[in-house]
Amino acid sequence: MSVLNDTIDWLADAASLSGDDSISNRVLEHLGYTVETVAIASVIAIPLGLWIGHTGRFKLIAVGATGAMRALPTLGLLTLIGLYLGIGLTAPLVALVVLAIPPLLAGAYAGIEAVDPQTVDAARSMGFTEWQILTRVEVPLGLAIIVGGIRSAVLQVVATATVAAYVGLGGLGRYLIDGQAVSDYPQMAGGSFLVVVLALILDAVFAGLQALATRNHRPSRHPLTV
Amino acid sequence: MTWVSDNLDLLRELFLRHAWISALSTLIGFAVAVPIGWYAHRHPRLRGISVALVGVLYTIPSLALFVLLPGILGTGILSTVNVIVALSTYAAAVMVRTAVDAFDSVSPPVLDAATASGFSSSQRTLRVELPLAGPVLLAGVRVVSVSTVSMLSVASLIGVANLGSLFTDGFRRDIVDEIVAGIAAIVLLAIVLDVLIVLAGRLLMPWSRVVVGANR
Amino acid sequence: MIEYRNVGKTFPDGTCAVGDFSLTLPSRSTTVLVGSSGCGKTTLLRMVNRMVDPSSGQVLIDDEDIAGVDRVKLRRRIGYVMQHAGLLPHRTVVDNVGTVLRLNGVGKHDARERALAMLSVVGLDPTIADRYPSQLSGGQQQRVGVARGLVTDPNILLMDEPFGAVDPIVREELQKELLRLQRELGKTIVFVTHDIDEAFLLGDQVVILRTGGEIAQVGTPADIIAHPADDFVRSFIGLDKGRRELRIEERDGVQVVVDASGRAAGVLKP
Numbered sequence: 001m002s003v004l005n006d007t008i009d010w011l012a013d014a015a016s017l018s019g020d021d022s023i024s025n026r027v028l029e030h031l032g033y034t035v036e037t038v039a040i041a042s043v044i045a046i047p048l049g050l051w052i053g054h055t056g057r058f059k060l061i062a063v064g065a066t067g068a069m070r071a072l073p074t075l076g077l078l079t080l081i082g083l084y085l086g087i088g089l090t091a092p093l094v095a096l097v098v099l100a101i102p103p104l105l106a107g108a109y110a111g112i113e114a115v116d117p118q119t120v121d122a123a124r125s126m127g128f129t130e131w132q133i134l135t136r137v138e139v140p141l142g143l144a145i146i147v148g149g150i151r152s153a154v155l156q157v158v159a160t161a162t163v164a165a166y167v168g169l170g171g172l173g174r175y176l177i178d179g180q181a182v183s184d185y186p187q188m189a190g191g192s193f194l195v196v197v198l199a200l201i202l203d204a205v206f207a208g209l210q211a212l213a214t215r216n217h218r219p220s221r222h223p224l225t226v
Numbered sequence: 227m228t229w230v231s232d233n234l235d236l237l238r239e240l241f242l243r244h245a246w247i248s249a250l251s252t253l254i255g256f257a258v259a260v261p262i263g264w265y266a267h268r269h270p271r272l273r274g275i276s277v278a279l280v281g282v283l284y285t286i287p288s289l290a291l292f293v294l295l296p297g298i299l300g301t302g303i304l305s306t307v308n309v310i311v312a313l314s315t316y317a318a319a320v321m322v323r324t325a326v327d328a329f330d331s332v333s334p335p336v337l338d339a340a341t342a343s344g345f346s347s348s349q350r351t352l353r354v355e356l357p358l359a360g361p362v363l364l365a366g367v368r369v370v371s372v373s374t375v376s377m378l379s380v381a382s383l384i385g386v387a388n389l390g391s392l393f394t395d396g397f398r399r400d401i402v403d404e405i406v407a408g409i410a411a412i413v414l415l416a417i418v419l420d421v422l423i424v425l426a427g428r429l430l431m432p433w434s435r436v437v438v439g440a441n442r
Numbered sequence: 443m444i445e446y447r448n449v450g451k452t453f454p455d456g457t458c459a460v461g462d463f464s465l466t467l468p469s470r471s472t473t474v475l476v477g478s479s480g481c482g483k484t485t486l487l488r489m490v491n492r493m494v495d496p497s498s499g500q501v502l503i504d505d506e507d508i509a510g511v512d513r514v515k516l517r518r519r520i521g522y523v524m525q526h527a528g529l530l531p532h533r534t535v536v537d538n539v540g541t542v543l544r545l546n547g548v549g550k551h552d553a554r555e556r557a558l559a560m561l562s563v564v565g566l567d568p569t570i571a572d573r574y575p576s577q578l579s580g581g582q583q584q585r586v587g588v589a590r591g592l593v594t595d596p597n598i599l600l601m602d603e604p605f606g607a608v609d610p611i612v613r614e615e616l617q618k619e620l621l622r623l624q625r626e627l628g629k630t631i632v633f634v635t636h637d638i639d640e641a642f643l644l645g646d647q648v649v650i651l652r653t654g655g656e657i658a659q660v661g662t663p664a665d666i667i668a669h670p671a672d673d674f675v676r677s678f679i680g681l682d683k684g685r686r687e688l689r690i691e692e693r694d695g696v697q698v699v700v701d702a703s704g705r706a707a708g709v710l711k712p
Binding site: 116118119121122123124125126127128129132137140141 | 488491493514515516517518522524526527528529530531532541542545590
């Protein structure tokens with residue numbers, strides 16, 4: 001149990017640090033990367049996914065691409081892009097964006113596909129334009145799954161950003177990589193613990209958002225206006 | 227690709243090592259998850275707890291788990307056992323969900339008919355329920371094997387030798403070819419394992435139509 | 443008035459749903475397209491609001507070729523009722539009914555008023571207005587679907603097997619309601635069904651279809667029963683199974699009407 005004690009000691013010490021290596025700074029960095037990459041990846045992947053889901057085109061390519069990307073080793077991608085784009089934050093962030101795209105894309109087209117085709121047909125026959133169908137029928141009804149895609153992406157990025165410390169990124173991963181370099185296990189364990197806590201908190205937040213979004217399907221009280 | 231031709235031995239050694247660690251972890255994860263999934267399917271109360279627990283496990287970033295497990299298990303951080311336990315845990319975490327879905331997908335009227343025909347409870351589970359849940363379980367194993375192969379590469383960061391070591395080494399020594407070779411080898415391994423799983427599925431479940439590429 | 447002129451439809455995968463179909467549907471009356479599955483009746487129905495466009499020929503509404511009319515605008519002035527109501531699950535009943543009004547730019551308050559009024563017209567209690575479709579029974583959902591189709595006061599109402607998914611008792615109620623509505627409102631209704639009894643009950647003009655949209659017979663129910671055009675029609679309306687060949691037998695002093703197989707079909711009332 002001395003390992004546990006050492007880790008707790010380290011956490012206590014690190015909590016009182018200020019500056020670059022302080023816990024608050026690393027957590028903020030980590031959150032910052034996550035928000036930034038998921039935001040950029042969302043702008044690329046979600047509209048594309050919505051379009052694929054609504055029109056039904058390129059579905060096979062999308063499914064194949066998302067599946068293929070799951071097989072790509074994250075460390076491999078990080079080091080490869082790191083060598084090509086050089087030192088600095090750009091390389092790992094590019095890699096993170098690329099890795100965040102598949103879950104976002106999948107969530108978007110799966111969400112649209114899950115909507116009952118009869119409902120879509122009814123909306124079309126009433127005289128909704130295609131854009132109105134997408135925004136007023138498909139997205140509201142598919143929202144829970146779309147949010148689920150964002151949730152996956154966020155967790156994916158949190159995990160990968162930790163690994164990306166190896167190629168120079170800041171964030172909580174620094175504790176793991178730096179700790180490894182000097183065989184400081186309490187630092188590595190402390191950092192890992194913090195990453196786990198961060199991941200669990202973010203997951204809980206998104207689980208809550210998903211639950212809210214699911215209420216569209218089985219609303220209890222308040223009607224949505226047109 | 228001079229690097230590849232110069233280092234074929236290393237590649238082969240790492241490839242095999244990566245293969246058996248991934249395969250073993252996937253197998254263990256599967257073996258653990260199916261019974262848990264079956265119980266969770268049977269008992270709604272257990273289902274809620276196990277899905278939640280599994281969800282938590284799945285949320286934990288892999289590198290963090292690789293680091294924390296030795297502290298919890300008491301093994302050295304470099305030990306392969308450590309990595310296998312971590313990967314098996316992930317595999318199990320994903321598979322439990324699939325296993326529950328798989329058993330849910332078995333049509334209740336069929337089970338009913340089996341009981342009425344005279345199958346005992348354990349016979350029914352082993353000879354009817356399990357085979358019928360097979361296709362969904364298979365699809366789950368395919369997904370898990372791919373992610374396990376990919377996830378193992380991260381363990382190179384804590385010093386465990388596998389194909390991922392090509393990434394750390396290549397990055398440090400600025401050899402792009404080495405990294406590309408690593409990626410290619412991992413993808414290749416994932417495909418090979420997938421084919422093997424599909425073949426195993428065809429052998430064990432000749433009645434089902436196994437569609438290659440399904441569920442990806 | 444709706445007119446089909448030499449309309450044909452072949453789908454991209456090669457299936458020929460309709461060969462060569464021509465028919466005039468008079469205004470302010472109910473025309474029923476009836477036939478077994480795959481005869482093209484739903485395809486023909488969906489050509490009127492351009493959910494399907496013909497591969498050949500023309501569809502005209504009041505002498506205007508609708509191929510030249512903007513689809514979205516066309517659909518907003520035609521009512522469409524489908525088999526499972528097709529209500530938007532995330533909107534309340536009153537919002538569902540008022541949807542097309544809002545699409546046409548009617549204000550929220552006015553739309554709600556008109557929607558509520560329409561609920562009464564189709565025989566629904568206004569208290570269900572703020573419920574969600576999932577909270578209604580099948581029959582209620584269908585009525586909401588009809589209300590939605592009628593709320594813009596369209597001239598044309600398209601109905602695609604609207605009563606097919608409810609149980610027989612509810613179906614009978616809904617059929618009666620439709621007859622009442624039609625007496626009050628006088629719309630041009632195009633109604634699709636595979637049930638010949640429903641067709642005879644609701645149709646002023648009944649069109650019996652063979653596969654490929656081929657017309658086997660057109661006429662009033664009485665015409666068709668009295669003078670079936672050929673064996674296909676005879677078989678389709680059940681004449682050859684003896685169900686409709688009735689005679690009178692006396693049983694226990696009561697005049698009982700029996701069918702060809704001797705089963706009692708009813709009693710004779712003076």
